[in-house]
Amino acid sequence: MQELQVLLDGGYKAAGLTKFKLTCPLASFPAEILELGDELEQLDLSGTGLSSLPSNLGSALPNLKIAFFSDCNFAIFPKQLAQCPNLEMVAFRNNGMVEIPEDSLPLQLRWLILTGNRIASLPASIGRCTRLQKCMLAGNQLQHLPTEMAQCRKLGLLRLSVNRFESLPPWLFTLPELAFVSFAGNTCTAPAANGAVTKAAFRLAHVNWSDLELQETLGQGASGVISQGLWKQSPDYAEEVAVKLFHGALTSDGTPADEMAAFIAAGAHESLISVMGRIHGHPEEEEETTPGADKNNNKFQGGIVMQLIPPYYTVLGQPPSLASCTRDCFPTPQNGTTTPKLNASQALSMLVGLAGAAEHLHARGIAHGDLYAHNILASRDDEHALLGDFGAATIYAHGPEHECGIEKLEVLAFAHLVEDFLSNLIKTEGESEGGEGDVDVAMRRGLQQLQARCAAADVEARPTFEQVLEELEGMMGWRGMMRIPDIPNPTASASASVGVGVAAASS
Numbered sequence: 420m421q422e423l424q425v426l427l428d429g430g431y432k433a434a435g436l437t438k439f440k441l442t443c444p445l446a447s448f449p450a451e452i453l454e455l456g457d458e459l460e461q462l463d464l465s466g467t468g469l470s471s472l473p474s475n476l477g478s479a480l481p482n483l484k485i486a487f488f489s490d491c492n493f494a495i496f497p498k499q500l501a502q503c504p505n506l507e508m509v510a511f512r513n514n515g516m517v518e519i520p521e522d523s524l525p526l527q528l529r530w531l532i533l534t535g536n537r538i539a540s541l542p543a544s545i546g547r548c549t550r551l552q553k554c555m556l557a558g559n560q561l562q563h564l565p566t567e568m569a570q571c572r573k574l575g576l577l578r579l580s581v582n583r584f585e586s587l588p589p590w591l592f593t594l595p596e597l598a599f600v601s602f603a604g605n606t607c608t609a610p611a612a613n614g615a616v617t618k619a620a621f622r623l624a625h626v627n628w629s630d631l632e633l634q635e636t637l638g639q640g641a642s643g644v645i646s647q648g649l650w651k652q653s654p655d656y657a658e659e660v661a662v663k664l665f666h667g668a669l670t671s672d673g674t675p676a677d678e679m680a681a682f683i684a685a686g687a688h689e690s691l692i693s694v695m696g697r698i699h700g701h702p703e704e705e706e707e708t709t710p711g712a713d714k715n716n717n718k719f720q721g722g723i724v725m726q727l728i729p730p731y732y733t734v735l736g737q738p739p740s741l742a743s744c745t746r747d748c749f750p751t752p753q754n755g756t757t758t759p760k761l762n763a764s765q766a767l768s769m770l771v772g773l774a775g776a777a778e779h780l781h782a783r784g785i786a787h788g789d790l791y792a793h794n795i796l797a798s799r800d801d802e803h804a805l806l807g808d809f810g811a812a813t814i815y816a817h818g819p820e821h822e823c824g825i826e827k828l829e830v831l832a833f834a835h836l837v838e839d840f841l842s843n844l845i846k847t848e849g850e851s852e853g854g855e856g857d858v859d860v861a862m863r864r865g866l867q868q869l870q871a872r873c874a875a876a877d878v879e880a881r882p883t884f885e886q887v888l889e890e891l892e893g894m895m896g897w898r899g900m901m902r903i904p905d906i907p908n909p910t911a912s913a914s915a916s917v918g919v920g921v922a923a924a925s926s
């Protein structure tokens with residue numbers, strides 16, 4: 420982070436800074452920032468309270484790629500940003516923004532963050548941002564998206580939670596790359612329309628706060644803190660559990676309250692982190708909301724008790740970076756952080772579990788919305804993976820029309836996951852002892868075929884999770900029974916011996 424006084428004294432003028440950040444209150448945009456010139460790629464003025472930009476921003480900072488103005492006071496999206504020819508990422512979270520004028524969005528935009536504003540409509544010109552991949556619109560007043568947005572064919576992640584949508588536009592289900600969508604907290608997903616919540620809640624334990632003893636912190640996410648704990652169920656019996664206490668009002672994915680509702684509604688599945696009970700009697704539970712309180716307050720929103728996942732279950736991936744945008748990151752030998760990879764049996768077993776978990780969720784009308792490797796805890800030895808983090812989940816049962824489309828969007832997320840397994844998580848030939856056997860080669864080919872069908876640009880043509888699960892289970896079965904899926908084989912020579920296996924097994 421840089422200092423205002425040094426900037427004003429010209430101290431950064433010839434420093435060749437590529438990144439510049441200030442957090443101190445600013446009455447107006449310091450002209451000295453413009454002197455950082457060609458070199459500057461990343462400007463972060465979040466929290467400074469700014470409300471306007473200079474007219475020559477684009478010409479003075481022609482190589483600006485990333486601009487953050489969150490927690491400022493821009494009531495109107497500043498048109499000057501459209502003049503920045505290389506601007507790819509823009510954030511105006513919590514600005515009280517009400518308007519985005521036509522042609523104000525930079526054309527090179529890949530990542531747009533407008534979470535927690537008061538925006539009632541988007542400009543039609545967003546359709547010209549054809550590179551847009553990630554669009555964060557949770558916590559606004561949107562009822563519709565402009566049909567022109569259907570031209571944003573690269574869109575991969577869309578957050579629409581906590582708006583005013585009565586339905587989702589049909590063109591959303593034609594976007595070939597859209598895989599991660601959240602839309603809880605809209606009229607079309609009103610809790611009253613959902614039987615799922617009450618059904619699952621029925622089986623849920625009532626956990627008294629006074630029966631819980633919190634221990635060390637296990638994880639901290641945008642919506643709350645997860646701690647290890649003891650649940651004292653009787654004077655002589657206590658169970659080790661994980662406790663998540665939800666705080667705050669809105670994350671970029673949605674509200675903690677909607678996350679908790681979806682987590683509870685999800686019920687039990689062997690590849691989902693299970694909720695055991697809901698916490699009652701927390702000291703902050705009864706506190707009144709202060710009238711006019713900041714929407715980002717850290718108010719307690721509820722708590723759940725989960726099964727405790729042992730420490731040898733580790734996350735399968737790292738969240739996307741600025742560069743990877745909508746895709747997870749994985750350790751590589753280049754960055755010196757490799758982890759042991761999975762063998763064919765481990766990978767297939769995990770994927771079967773995860774496809775089953777997704778099938779289980781959609782059978783209950785729940786979209787996970789964030790089906791990423793970084794939200795999966797896995798144990799190699801147990802050949803077991805567990806999906807968690809319901810922060811972007813939506814209970815859509817009995818909600819919008821396009822139920823099937825919602826599932827098929829998530830099938831693309833599963834395709835990405837399979838691709839991540841194939842490229843980053845499963846041992847390749849050189850890494851396996853003695854090279855890959857026929858079985859592993861055929862499994863890899865089977866997964867590639869399945870991945871391609873799950874990633875079909877024609878959203879409707881994608882398989883359902885039930886079909887995906889059936890196919891993966893078939894591959895598992897084939898491992899035991901030497902049965903190989905009937906798939907066209909582009910590399911005939913490599914499959915010659917495998918092909919004999921098919922004939923032998925099926926005869």
Ligand SMILES: Nc1ncnc2c1ncn2[C@@H]1O[C@H](COP(=O)(O)OP(=O)(O)OP(=O)(O)O)[C@@H](O)[C@H]1O
Nearest residue numbers: 637638640641642643645661725726727728808810
């Ligand atoms: N039941 C559990 N048992 C053990 N550890 C857990 C459990 N649930 C979560 N964790 C740990 O906490 C981390 C964060 O969990 P989670 O992703 O659910 O939090 P979050 O608040 O939703 O995070 P995010 O900011 O990604 O939305 C996990 O990666 C894991 O390390």
